[in-house]
Amino acid sequence: MTDYKKTRFKTDVLVIGAGMAGWFAADKAVAAGARVILTDKGYIGKVGQSCYARDLFVCNPEWGDDADSIIRQVTEAGEYVNNRYWTKRVIDESYDRFLDMVSWGIGFAKNEDGSFKRDPMVGNIPVLILSGSGMESHPYNETTGYAARKHMEEIGVDLLDRVMIAELLIEDGQVKGAVGFRVDKEEIIIIDASAVVLCTGGCGLRPVGYSCVATSTGDGERMAFEAGAPLVGKEYPQPMRSSVENPAILGGRGLEKGNGIVPNSAFAIVANKFWKQGGEAFKPHEGKKAAYPFAYLDLELEVHAGRGPVTTEINGDEYHVVSGGALGMSVRKADGVWPDDENCGTGIPGLYAAGDALGTMQNGALYMLCGASIGGCAVTGAIAGKAAAREVLTAGNPVSEETVNNVVAKVIAPACAASGYSPRWAIQMLQNTMSPYFISYVKEGSRLEGALSYVKFIREHIIPMLRAENVHELRLTHEANSMALSCEVRLKSALFRQESRGMHFREDFPYRDDENWLCWTRVENIDGEVTPVKFDIPDEWKPDKSLSYEEKYTYRYPGEEEWINGYREN
Numbered sequence: 001m002t003d004y005k006k007t008r009f010k011t012d013v014l015v016i017g018a019g020m021a022g023w024f025a026a027d028k029a030v031a032a033g034a035r036v037i038l039t040d041k042g043y044i045g046k047v048g049q050s051c052y053a054r055d056l057f058v059c060n061p062e063w064g065d066d067a068d069s070i071i072r073q074v075t076e077a078g079e080y081v082n083n084r085y086w087t088k089r090v091i092d093e094s095y096d097r098f099l100d101m102v103s104w105g106i107g108f109a110k111n112e113d114g115s116f117k118r119d120p121m122v123g124n125i126p127v128l129i130l131s132g133s134g135m136e137s138h139p140y141n142e143t144t145g146y147a148a149r150k151h152m153e154e155i156g157v158d159l160l161d162r163v164m165i166a167e168l169l170i171e172d173g174q175v176k177g178a179v180g181f182r183v184d185k186e187e188i189i190i191i192d193a194s195a196v197v198l199c200t201g202g203c204g205l206r207p208v209g210y211s212c213v214a215t216s217t218g219d220g221e222r223m224a225f226e227a228g229a230p231l232v233g234k235e236y237p238q239p240m241r242s243s244v245e246n247p248a249i250l251g252g253r254g255l256e257k258g259n260g261i262v263p264n265s266a267f268a269i270v271a272n273k274f275w276k277q278g279g280e281a282f283k284p285h286e287g288k289k290a291a292y293p294f295a296y297l298d299l300e301l302e303v304h305a306g307r308g309p310v311t312t313e314i315n316g317d318e319y320h321v322v323s324g325g326a327l328g329m330s331v332r333k334a335d336g337v338w339p340d341d342e343n344c345g346t347g348i349p350g351l352y353a354a355g356d357a358l359g360t361m362q363n364g365a366l367y368m369l370c371g372a373s374i375g376g377c378a379v380t381g382a383i384a385g386k387a388a389a390r391e392v393l394t395a396g397n398p399v400s401e402e403t404v405n406n407v408v409a410k411v412i413a414p415a416c417a418a419s420g421y422s423p424r425w426a427i428q429m430l431q432n433t434m435s436p437y438f439i440s441y442v443k444e445g446s447r448l449e450g451a452l453s454y455v456k457f458i459r460e461h462i463i464p465m466l467r468a469e470n471v472h473e474l475r476l477t478h479e480a481n482s483m484a485l486s487c488e489v490r491l492k493s494a495l496f497r498q499e500s501r502g503m504h505f506r507e508d509f510p511y512r513d514d515e516n517w518l519c520w521t522r523v524e525n526i527d528g529e530v531t532p533v534k535f536d537i538p539d540e541w542k543p544d545k546s547l548s549y550e551e552k553y554t555y556r557y558p559g560e561e562e563w564i565n566g567y568r569e570n
Helices: 020-031 067-077 084-104 142-154 219-227 266-277 294-304 372-394 401-416 423-434 445-465 471-496 560-569
Strands: 005-016 036-039 055-057 118-120 126-129 158-160 163-171 174-182 187-198 310-314 317-322 351-353 519-526 529-536
Touching (some): 005 020, 005 174, 020 036, 020 084, 020 142, 020 187, 020 372, 036 187, 084 142, 163 187, 187 219, 187 372, 187 401, 219 351, 351 372, 423 471, 471 519, 471 529
Parallel strands (some): 005 036, 005 187
Antiparallel strands (some): 055 126
């Protein structure tokens, strides 16, 4: 397996990952005069989460939208740990990115009078509906990806399909390209570039019930972290819903049962049913309706309280609903590479990140601003692409052959191993460790410590001895490496934050602790160790000190009322 063909490319800007962020990074880099190569592990236009998307958040004052009101809603629902700079920037630039998409030929649903159709979502903040989305004729929005690919071809972006980038080329502290391989044949790909933009998505542990994150395995954040860039926000998980009857289909979307298609809003229906039943694990404070993203956590708390299985009735048919489908995924934009500046820089010269690979914390501790996931990808992708194109002017000497050869050897090492562990088995061990609801969603210190010990053993002992028998397994070895790091960062972040906030629930700390934890969890690579540290939120972004605890937080965790009463007595 050591006789892989080697093919070398040279470009100005390399964009890794061809979802919404990657499309915009490539588009804006080309517009700035740069040559661009866009790569993806799959076929560009049919991979990533953007092809699945239904909603696009757009703020346009001419449509009556109030940016300040939306920011306030996101800040309160996100429990004050959103990065208000990025919240505002995504809102302010969303309309321009929408116009770009229209110019590319991406379709949006329209009303009979020809105006764009808008659908009020959480907080009655309206979103645009992508044409051909799961709300219409089929479960995945192929039209978006096809239009984007055609646009990339028209503007002269060089597309490399089915290429997994596994390692960065770094010399003299500067990123100078990357090394990967084709996932469908034995060929090493070497790309010399003056700047690299990571648009590799967040991290999912190849879950069955949320297939569109199966290729988002944390590869970009792992490469950036190993280069010295911090990460952020791994303590806020984003489970999704599925059904016992059809666990591999997200939310039952597209399943014809009874008289119609099962709606994508099944989880909201479940939440409303919970609230009407008045279960203690999910009862909103003083009868107020909680932000509906908590419905994901409510599913887990119901089971934890012994009230499972959870059922809901849709079109006369009863479903057993389960959560946890997005195993390993965080609240959108709440994990990823720490944004070192306002240009999506990582702090590593020549390296940028965008989309779900960039931890902007635009939504805070839960995903309240629906449609802002791909909106944030579009905005940050455009910013990173422009900045990466400017990097071309300051690029240093080309990377040395010694560095290239060393990185190639590292990439291909599992294929050269005579013996070792199966990457499929290693990935299954990670999934088995992280998938229980009482590890990833309903957390407690001793359980997290146990899982962390197991994951660290996998990272330190199993991952270095993985063996690949073919190119598919070579891909899996590198994905397992990335996922193992993500699991360690996630567990350490959850242990570090000794409070509950948003989608982060600790049974042993079932309350918000503003005095100690109104901060972000930045995870740094200190002497090779995964090390969480606090990073303070600016005082002007913190809630009004005159507000009571109940006024700031209306949702109640199990055990929180007891803590509040005890806190007041002391």
